Structures are given as C-alpha cells and as structure tokens.
Amino acid sequence: MKNIRKWTIIIALVSATVILIAAGLFQSTGARGTVGIAAGRALPGFALSPDTPEHALTILLNGVQRRDWKQALSVVARTSGLATSEDEQSFAQSWTGSSGSLRTYSALEGFDLWPLHETSNDAQIRVSLRWTTPVGPIDHVREFHLTRSGDGWAVLWTPTEQPAVPAQVIPVTYLRWDLIAGNAQGDAAWGAHNLDAPHVRIVSMNAVNSAEGTVVMGEVENVDTIPAFVNVNATLVGAGATPIDEENSFDKILHVLLPKEVSPYRIDFPGIDLAKVKNVRMDVKAALVPASADPVIGVMNQKMDHDVQGNPVLRGELLNQSGQTVNIPHVIASFSDSSGRVIWVSDGYVDNALLPQSSQPFAVQLPRSIASQVRSFHVVVNQYSLQNS
Amino acid sequence: MSWSTNIACRIPDARLLACAALIAACLAPPSSAQELRLPASASAGEAITISATGSGRATFYLAGPGISSKSEINLGEEIRIPAASLHYAGEYLAILCSDTCRSASFDVNPAQPATLSFLVHPSRVPDNQPDSVSGVAFPFDHFSNLVLAPLTVNFHAAGPKESLFSRSVSTHDGVAWFRTSSGKAAGALHITASIGDLSAQRVLAQVASDPCNLRITGARTPNGILVETAPVHDCAGNQVSDGTIVTFTAVGSGETSTVDAPVKGDVARARLTGSGPVVISVASGVAMGNELHIAGAEQ
Numbered sequence: 001m002k003n004i005r006k007w008t009i010i011i012a013l014v015s016a017t018v019i020l021i022a023a024g025l026f027q028s029t030g031a032r033g034t035v036g037i038a039a040g041r042a043l044p045g046f047a048l049s050p051d052t053p054e055h056a057l058t059i060l061l062n063g064v065q066r067r068d069w070k071q072a073l074s075v076v077a078r079t080s081g082l083a084t085s086e087d088e089q090s091f092a093q094s095w096t097g098s099s100g101s102l103r104t105y106s107a108l109e110g111f112d113l114w115p116l117h118e119t120s121n122d123a124q125i126r127v128s129l130r131w132t133t134p135v136g137p138i139d140h141v142r143e144f145h146l147t148r149s150g151d152g153w154a155v156l157w158t159p160t161e162q163p164a165v166p167a168q169v170i171p172v173t174y175l176r177w178d179l180i181a182g183n184a185q186g187d188a189a190w191g192a193h194n195l196d197a198p199h200v201r202i203v204s205m206n207a208v209n210s211a212e213g214t215v216v217m218g219e220v221e222n223v224d225t226i227p228a229f230v231n232v233n234a235t236l237v238g239a240g241a242t243p244i245d246e247e248n249s250f251d252k253i254l255h256v257l258l259p260k261e262v263s264p265y266r267i268d269f270p271g272i273d274l275a276k277v278k279n280v281r282m283d284v285k286a287a288l289v290p291a292s293a294d295p296v297i298g299v300m301n302q303k304m305d306h307d308v309q310g311n312p313v314l315r316g317e318l319l320n321q322s323g324q325t326v327n328i329p330h331v332i333a334s335f336s337d338s339s340g341r342v343i344w345v346s347d348g349y350v351d352n353a354l355l356p357q358s359s360q361p362f363a364v365q366l367p368r369s370i371a372s373q374v375r376s377f378h379v380v381v382n383q384y385s386l387q388n389s
Numbered sequence: 390m391s392w393s394t395n396i397a398c399r400i401p402d403a404r405l406l407a408c409a410a411l412i413a414a415c416l417a418p419p420s421s422a423q424e425l426r427l428p429a430s431a432s433a434g435e436a437i438t439i440s441a442t443g444s445g446r447a448t449f450y451l452a453g454p455g456i457s458s459k460s461e462i463n464l465g466e467e468i469r470i471p472a473a474s475l476h477y478a479g480e481y482l483a484i485l486c487s488d489t490c491r492s493a494s495f496d497v498n499p500a501q502p503a504t505l506s507f508l509v510h511p512s513r514v515p516d517n518q519p520d521s522v523s524g525v526a527f528p529f530d531h532f533s534n535l536v537l538a539p540l541t542v543n544f545h546a547a548g549p550k551e552s553l554f555s556r557s558v559s560t561h562d563g564v565a566w567f568r569t570s571s572g573k574a575a576g577a578l579h580i581t582a583s584i585g586d587l588s589a590q591r592v593l594a595q596v597a598s599d600p601c602n603l604r605i606t607g608a609r610t611p612n613g614i615l616v617e618t619a620p621v622h623d624c625a626g627n628q629v630s631d632g633t634i635v636t637f638t639a640v641g642s643g644e645t646s647t648v649d650a651p652v653k654g655d656v657a658r659a660r661l662t663g664s665g666p667v668v669i670s671v672a673s674g675v676a677m678g679n680e681l682h683i684a685g686a687e688q
Contacts, residue, residue: 175632175651196512221674225513225596225630258651260599260674261634293632293651300646300662321648321660379647 050075053123053146054113056153061127064095065108077147077154087159094160099353100327100386106133106351121148126308135251135328135349141308163358170323170356174294177227198228200286203262204342209274210367216267216280217345219334219378222257227291230257230284232265236272237279244277245269252347254332254380256291263380264334266345295322297329297381300359304374312371313363314346318354318381326354330382331362335374344370354383425485427495433478433532434500439468441485453481453497478534499534505542507582507589514571514578515598516625522546522593525566526582535563543583548595549576571595575627597627603635603678605671613662614639614683616669620655628655633673635659639683641667 050056056075063072069092076091097103109130117124123146131138145156205218216234232253236244247267254263302316314333320326329350334342346364354360366374426440441447443464451458451470454477462468464487475481478499484492509524524544528536542565546553553572558565565582572578578595581588601624607616616637621629635657639646646667648659661669665685671678 173653175653177632196510223674225515225633227632258649259630259633261649262674293653296648296650296659298646298648298660298662302645302647303643316644316646317662319660319662377645380649 049150049152050154051152053118053125053153054115056146056155057113057125057127057144060155061108061111061129067092067096075153075155076157077149079147079156090159090162091157093162097351097353098162099325099355101351101353102133102135102328102349103131103351106131106138109137116143122146123153133349135330138349140351143308163355163360165355165358168357172294172323174292174296174322176292176294177290179288179290195288198222198224198226198286198288200224200228200230200257200284202232202282202284204340205280205282206342207274207277207280208343212268212270214269214272214274214277215345216269216282217265217334218342219262219264220253220257220284221262222259222286225259227259227289228257228286229255229289230263230286231255232267233283233285234267234269235281235283236269236277237281238276239278241279245272251330251382252332252345254382256289258291258293261380262378264332264342264345264378266332266347295320295324295326295383295385297321297326297354297383299331299379299381302377302379304371304377305363307363307365311365312368313365314377314379315361315363316379317359317361318350319359320354320356323356324385325356326383327386328384329354329360329362330384331364331379332382333364333377333379335366335370336376336378337373338375340376343373425483425491425493427483427493429495431475431495431497432500433497433530433534434472434476436472437470437475437495439470439483441465441468443487445487447485447487450484450486451481452484453477454479456481476532478530478532499536499538500530500532502528502536502540502584502587503531504529504533505582505584505587505589507591509580509591509593511593513594513596516571516573516575516595516623516627517598519570520568521571522578522580523566523568524580524582524591525564526560526589527563528560528584528587536560537563540565540584544580545583546572546578546580548572548574548578550574553578573625575623597629598623598625600629600633600635600673600676603671603673603676605637605669605678605681607661607669607681607683609683613660614667614669615658615660616671616681617658618652618656618671618678621652621657621673622655629673633657635671635673637661637669637671639663639667639669641665 050059059075060072073088109132112128114126116126124143126141126143129140129142146153147156200220200222203219203221207214207216220230220232222228232249235246238244247269249265249267252266257263298319298321300317300319302314305313305315307313318329332347335344337343344366346366348364350360350362352360424442428437431437441464445464447462447464449460449462449468456474475497478497480494480496482492482494484490506527514521526542528540530536540560541557542560543557544567545555551572554569556567558567572595575595575597578593579590581590600621604619605616607614618635623629629652631653633652634649635652637648637659639661641663642665646661646663648661650657650659667683669681669683
C-alpha cells in the first residue's frame with residue numbers, strides 16, 4: 001500500500017513536470033508591451049518570434065546588454081543588409097565602439113521604450129539608452145524603425161557610417177612645450193632660480209540657481225605665453241561670512257590652456273539654494289605643465305537646434321585637423337546672452353573616437369529656460385588620447 | 390694664556406650659561422678686584438683681545454649668537470678670543486668670575502659684504518608694462534650675516550636692444566630695492582646688482598604683449614576654406630610667442646564654425662568648412678582682427 005502511494009506521487013510529479021515544460025516551449029513569450037524589462041533568453045533550438053514591436057526591440061537590446069550578438073541579430077530585419085559576417089561585426093562594433101573610444105569602456109545598463117507610431121506593418125519606437133561609462137552615466141535617445149516580418153516583428157537596422165581614413169602620412173608641425181626642472185647645484189644662491197607659474201585670469205563669472213542647485217560658471221583665460229594647467233575653485237559664503245560649500249570645476253573645464261586660450265568652466269553646488277549665498281569667492285590655480293598644440297580640433301557647423309525630445313541643443317561637428325587619433329573627445333560650451341554674460345555652460349562626451357582628418361557630430365544640451373536668451377556660444381574641445389596618457 | 394677650546398654651539402645652552410653667569414654676577418657683592426676691558430665693537434670673523442685686571446685665577450664665560458664657552462684664566466693677562474668664535478654678528482656677553490663676577494657686553498658687526506642675494510620678479514614679463522619689474526638685493530658678509538650698514542647698490546637693467554635703466558640705491562636695514570617698467574623689445578632682460586666688485590645677475594624673459602592689428606587672408610579650396618593670419622605682432626612690433634592661440638570663426642547659413650589654431654612661425658593657419666558664403670573673423674585673447682567675406686562655392 002505504501003509502495004503504491006509512493007509510485008503514484010512520483011508519477012504525478014514527473015507528469016506535471018513534462019506538461020509544464022511542454023507548455024513553456026509552445027507558449028509564446030508574454031512580454032507584451034513591457035517597457036524596458038529584459039526579456040528571457042530563448043532555449044537553444046527554439047527561435048524567438050516577437051509578437052510586438054516592443055518585444056522585438058527588447059530582444060535586440062537585451063542581446064546588446066549581454067553582448068549576445070546572435071540574439072540581437074535574430075530580430076534585425078533581413079532587409080537591413082547584414083548579410084555577411086563583416087556586416088555582423090560592424091553591427092557589434094556600432095554598439096561596442098572602436099579605436100579606444102568612450103563606447104569601448106561603456107556598458108548598456110538599461111533602456112526605456114516609448115512607442116511613437118504603430119501600424120499593422122511598421123512601427124517607430126523611441127528608446128532611452130542608459131550607458132555606464134568611466135565618466136559617469138550617459139543617456140542617449142535613439143529612434144528605431146520596425147517592420148512586420150512573417151508572424152513577428154523585426155528591427156530595421158541602419159548601419160552607422162564609420163569614417164574611412166586612408167593610409168597617409170601627415171606631417172605634424174605643431175608645437176610642444178617641455179619643462180626642465182632647474183639644477184640649482186651650479187648656482188645655489190638664494191633667488192637664483194625661479195620660474196613663475198603661468199598667469200591666468202577669470203574673464204567672466206556668473207552664479208545662477210538651477211533645478212539641481214547653485215551653478216557658478218564663466219570663462220577663464222591663460223594670459224601668459226606658456227601653457228597652463230588650470231583649475232577653478234569657488235567657495236559659497238553665507239550670512240555671517242560662513243563658508244557653505246567649496247567645489248572645483250572638475251571636468252567642466254579645459255584644463256590645459258595654451259597661451260591666450262579661453263575655456264568655459266562650470267562648478268556645481270548640488271542642493272544649495274543661491275538665495276542663501278551672500279558671496280562667492282573665486283580662486284583660480286595655475287601650474288606650468290608640458291603641453292602640445294597638437295591636435296587641432298575644429299568645431300564646425302555649430303547651430304542651436306532641438307533634439308528628438310524637443311530639448312534645445314547646440315549641434316555641430318568636430319573636425320580633427322591633425323594626424324593623431326583623439327580617443328575620447330569632450331565638448332564644453334559656454335552660452336552668452338545679448339550683453340555677453342555667460343548664462344550657461346554645458347558639456348558632453350562624444351561616444352566615438354575622432355580619427356585623423358575625420359569628423360564626428362556632437363550635441364550638448366542646455367535648459368529650455370536658458371535657450372531663448374542665448375545669443376552666442378563658445379565651444380572648446382578637451383581631448384583624451386591614449387598615446388598621450 | 391691659551392683660550393679654552395670648550396665651545397658649545399647650541400644656543401639654548403649658551404643662554405642657560407649666560408643666565409647662570411648673570412645671576413651669579415648680580416647676586417655677588419660688588420668688588421673692584423677684577424675689571425673687564427672690552428673693545429667697543431668688533432667685526433665678524435676677526436679675533437679680539439679682552440683685558441682683565443687683577444690677579445689670581447678666574448673663570449671667564451662668553452655667550453653670544455651661536456656660542457657659549459667657559460675657560461679658566463689668569464687675571465692680569467689678556468684673554469684672546471679667536472676669530473672662529475666670532476662668526477655671528479650680534480651682541481656678546483663676557484662674564485668674569487673670581488671672588489665676585491663682572492660682566493660686560495660688546496657688539497660684533499657684520500664684516501664687509503661678500504655675497505649679494507638678488508631677487509627679481511617676475512620671471513616673464515610682457516613688454517611695455519609700467520612698474521612691472523621689481524628687484525631686491527641683500528648684502529651678506531662671508532659668514533652669512535646681513536650687512537646692516539648703509540651700502541650703495543648699483544642696479545642696471547639691459548634689454549636685447551636697449552639699456553633700460555641704471556640706478557644707485559642705498560641699502561636701508563640691509564635691503565635695497567627697485568621697481569621699473571619693462572622695455573619695448575621682447576627678449577632676455579639682464580638685470581645686475583653690484584656693490585663694488587661684488588655683483589649678481591638675473592635674467593628674465595621679456596615677452597610680447599597681446600596681439601595687435603590682426604589681419605587674415607583666406608581662400609576657398611577643395612578641402613575647405615584655408616585661412617591664415619599675417620605675421621602676428623604685438624603693438625610694439627614684437628612677434629607673439631609661438632603657440633599663442635588664434636581663434637578663427639566662420640559664420641554663414643545660420644551656422645558657426647570655429648578653430649583655435651596656434652601661432653607657429655608668426656602665422657596661424659586653419660581650415661574651415663562651409664559651402665555657402667561665410668564671414669570669417671579672427672581673435673586672440675582680447676584682440677580682434679579684420680573680417681573676411683568668402684563667397685559660396687560654385688555648384
């Protein structure tokens with residue numbers, strides 16, 4: 001009697017397991033309309049059949065997150081021209097970056113989907129991509145077009161044009177400043193050896209209240225004839241001459257300034273209301289450093305525009321006029337009103353490397369409340385090159 | 390009589406010794422048994438002789454800057470203090486104790502100037518700047534004592550093309566200084582301070598000031614618009630330093646393009662893009678230049 005009961009339980013458990021596995025295999029995935037939720041991975045041998053545009057895009061982005069290019073490509077439309085393995089490699093590279101760019105150090109942390117338009121045959125979805133990078137989280141907004149493919153949906157992939165740099169020799173004739181530490185043994189007399197730090201000056205300063213707190217910004221100029229490593233510090237002073245907070249410009253400045261070069265700077269004081277600030281103490285520190293005038297990066301076709309979400313942006317193109325690859329270009333822009341006062345400073349990193357003699361687009365955002373007052377802007381480019389670091 | 394070589398150079402010890410001897414001298418009843426005869430003044434690094442009247446044995450203490458010593462002497466004989474004991478300028482205290490203690494002080498003055506410390510500021514100066522160069526000279530003797538007696542220091546500054554100034558300044562409390570304007574020509578500025586045969590020279594760089602009267606020319610090429618400046622000079626005609634950033638700005642069709650290009654060999658060059666008509670301007674620091682109108686490219 002005991003044995004019969006035991007065998008009944010075992011048979012029941014095995015039967016239930018088989019039924020559940022079969023149900024799982026033949027049931028379509030239920031991620032209908034889920035926004036930004038990672039979809040499950042298909043079992044080997046079973047193709048995914050996304051029944052909604054959102055599901056198809058979720059499969060693609062999940063594949064990108066896991067760097068599972070086979071999964072990502074499984075929902076890319078065949079009409080997208082990814083026929084060869086080189087095309088597939090190019091697809092992967094468009095997500096992982098190349099040439100030591102910022103994207104090569106980044107990972108897709110998450111995404112949010114906003115369906116914009118959908119018919120029975122095609123759909124358009126806007127995606128906010130959250131990347132983790134060494135310079136902090138970066139959000140990108142991108143739009144995808146999808147098309148019906150058989151019973152499911154597929155993403156129409158537009159290959160990104162990578163600048164083709166032909167083999168060439170580029171003569172570099174720019175300047176370099178070397179620093180020689182003096183040897184005082186020859187003439188150890190007091191005051192015999194000295195070299196003044198570079199002279200820099202703050203040419204403008206403005207403090208405003210933003211949604212995040214107080215922002216101190218302006219422009220700083222190297223008025224000397226030698227390069228300077230510059231950092232701007234600001235101390236907010238409250239009632240009774242009590243210091244409230246002290247911050248520096250960190251990466252919101254072009255640190256190495258060549259002679260007569262002007263850089264925007266911005267110092268953020270999160271959570272501090274400007275109304276409580278009675279005074280701002282500015283302090284600019286400059287040190288003599290070795291430097292190079294190469295590479296020269298032109299900032300072309302700058303214009304005020306709007307991004308896909310309607311936010312005001314300054315767009316343009318960076319043109320590398322030298323023979324050196326700039327792995328991580330960093331754009332810093334100051335915006336001035338009709339009186340020439342700096343009213344905002346924005347910055348942004350460019351995902352792709354700036355190859356020699358090639359260009360890359362950039363866009364930096366600014367608040368909607370500021371955009372209508374902007375009359376002029378000044379853009380500088382900070383550059384990080386692996387061969388220099 | 391031979392001078393004891395018991396010399397200690399630790400100042401706290403010297404002070405303790407001097408204090409103890411002074412207390413002894415003050416507590417002791419006045420006596421005319423011995424008397425100290427000191428030179429009115431002495432010069433650093435020169436030996437002196439002190440006379441002590443009386444007879445018998447006595448203890449002689451000497452305390453001064455960087456020295457304290459004690460020795461047994463015979464009264465009535467001269468006490469010779471060697472030059473090595475008098476390197477430091479300042480006030481010295483001599484104390485002689487037998488039955489009673491007597492004390493007297495004397496000054497050791499700095500010797501003749503042997504070195505000249507000369508500081509000049511700044512190390513780089515733009516040309517034609519009023520009161521932008523300053524210098525200060527300190528005369529020291531062979532033993533690094535600051536010479537406080539008034540001395541005449543001759544300052545002389547010579548630029549690459551001109552003698553900037555010559556001035557004689559008397560030291561006051563051991564210091565002489567000057568302030569002057571920078572010259573008109575860029576290059577090395579040699580500044581000399583001298584006292585008699587003693588001199589010290591410093592060199593500072595006189596550099597070009599802000600660029601002046603910037604002029605640009607440009608032409609459209611298949612690779613874009615190539616623009617370049619005429620040789621960039623300051624208002625005194627000096628070539629600006631290589632590496633000085635010149636900003637070229639092209640405005641046209643609602644778009645702006647900028648290139649920050651460094652001056653190299655007097656000239657800054659840049660390549661700008663844009664197919665339509667553009668207006669190109671140039672600036673360096675606070676100096677603006679001319680505007681250039683470039684017509685659109687032929688289709």
